[in-house]
Amino acid sequence: MEHALQLDVEAMRRAGYATVDALVARLADPRADPVLRRAAPETMQALLGGGAPEGPSDYSDVLARVARDVLPYASRTDHPGYFAFVPSFTTWPAALAELVAAASNPYCGAWMESAAATQIELEVLGWFRDWLGMPAETAGLLVTGGSAANLTAMLVAREAAGGPSDASVVYLSDQAHSSLPRTARAMGLRPEQIRVLPSDAQWRLTPSAVRAAVQADRRAGRVPVAVCASAGSTNTGTVDPLGALADVCAEEELWLHVDAAYGGFAALTADGRTALSGIERADSVTLDPHKWLFQPMECGSVLVRDGALLERTFAIHPDYLDDNDAHGIGEVNFADRGLQLSRGFRALKIWMSVQTFGLAAFRDTIARNIELAQLAEQLVRERPELTLAAPAALGIVCFRREWPGCTEDETVARGAALVASLAQTGDALVSTTRLAGRHAIRLCVLNPTSAEQDVRRVIDHFADADAPAARTSLDPAPEARSDAVAATDSVGGSTEGWAGELRQVALLSTLSAAGLHDLVACAQLVDVAAGEAVVRQWEADRSFYVVLSGTYEIDVDGEIVRAAGAGDFFGELAARDWGGGYGYARLATVWCTQAGRLLLLPGASFRTLLDQEPSLRAQIEAAVAERLRRT
Ligand SMILES: Cc1ncc(COP(=O)(O)O)c(C=O)c1O
16 A cells, blocks of 8 residues: 655655665765864854754655765774774665665564574674683673663663662773763762772773772672773773773672773784683673674674673563563564563674674774774884873874973964864874873774775874964963952851961962852861771772871871871762762871861862863862872
8 A cells, every 4th residue: 555655666766766765975085075074063064954844845856965975974983094083984784784784674682573683792792702702501682782782781780789779889990981980870879879989000900909899898888899890991992991990809709891992803803802701600790782793783782601691771561562472482682671662673784794794704894904003003102292191002092292391281282283183184093081190092903995005194183283383371370360369258156267368278268258258158177186087998988088287197007198287188989970970989097197177178069170170170189180190
């Protein structure tokens, strides 16, 4: 029967051929466009705005509009110079598989409706399991991406630990991906239920720190549940010491989740397998085919060692889905294994592209990417203008352009200017990050089209470019300072006395009048006696302290690492936001050695003040960078 949403078969063919022709023309030359074409919202609104049309248009006109007004205004992730963030190249067979999947549109939540599609998903997940060396009872599912995979895995980990509990605690490093704090937030975990541990000199989660934190939490009555390790951290490509972390998890009976979203596919290569050693012992793993397996977004996956736990966590059987029920006859209903009920045929693109090219082609491409990142590291080492910030690891390398005599703020501004001028050439795009609070340029080689010359061009750009004009200092204008001093007189009532005292503290001397007023309103004075502990390592409290008088010693694992006196401050790592509303674990005990007075700022007030007072933020960030310095 004819219906309103129908094209006749000739029109279908014409539309399909025209679409393929337009795409092949575009994809044939990845250098045809600049690597990034940005556009202002007004431009986009002018081109694409307007209500939904009531009447029809010719498909060829719609397609022409897409080719002209849509496709060009984006980064070209297939461009050989695309080294920013996590590149996401895709192959043509995988893209065609998307068309096949979308046009046939099977429901992939239940075996009954998609036996072959379900079998293909099982096959593909079996490949992943074997590539990582996980055992036969491992099961998993395809999801939208790494964020969804991390959430799925952590929900399973929580269920395995007995379900939600206010006492449960999860451990991760400061290099963990931001999807993990987001996962924690989505799961309703409070700040004290997440222990963010500083990574070591190689940017890795330290097993001994995990063990110390776990044991301290147990002593305090909390319930350690899971450790989240990275296997290819987004910042530096570093792989946490998976074997040693698996040992700690085995001893302490904790769940080990490995976020190998982009890095896990390196297991296809010899170097990658060595780097990822220990991943086979994980309880759950995140792996994103839309990253280093060159699949179109959105395609992530999660593998769970005890596969039965997936259904224990997610399966719910309402009456209206009785007909789909697998009835325990060996049929798999993927809707029982995750958060999605309606699921598309994600596995087809992986299956068709691997069938088309063969695994060796993927392996060689990943190996080539790893080599190019190693080349980039070597080129950085050869150029005196550049310093290595993190060596090549699983396709990522981080470096800095140094300008003698420049402050960190100036280095950030000049580095950003060079990143922008590189993007303006249209030939390459890189991104920046911060490592231990210090600026770094980050090159991520994950693209089959990238070649040696593309890497050399980037390194030459940063080494050879003239220093752009330094941005003006970020220090507040002098008037703002005198303003602050004058205005403190207006801070009224009982706060007047100590507002004057606060003006003498270097950290607080640049606060605006409003900032000082807010500080006075929310801070408390704390008198401490000699021998008292002000804060204790691993405790959950997130307050920040400024020393007004007395002397103090900072004790990390029983070793005194520094002393503090009037004008010093401590607690900023725990008090400040690391990500998603979570802070670092309290990493030291602070003992009072000579009685004195402290200004205590509750963590939430401290964070509000940091947002409002750029000069305070700059001082705190500098202190954080110093305290986390890897030397
Ligand atoms: C290590 C890691 N984990 C998780 C993610 C999140 O993945 P997605 O963007 O697919 O949600 C990323 C993304 O770059 C990542 O690099």
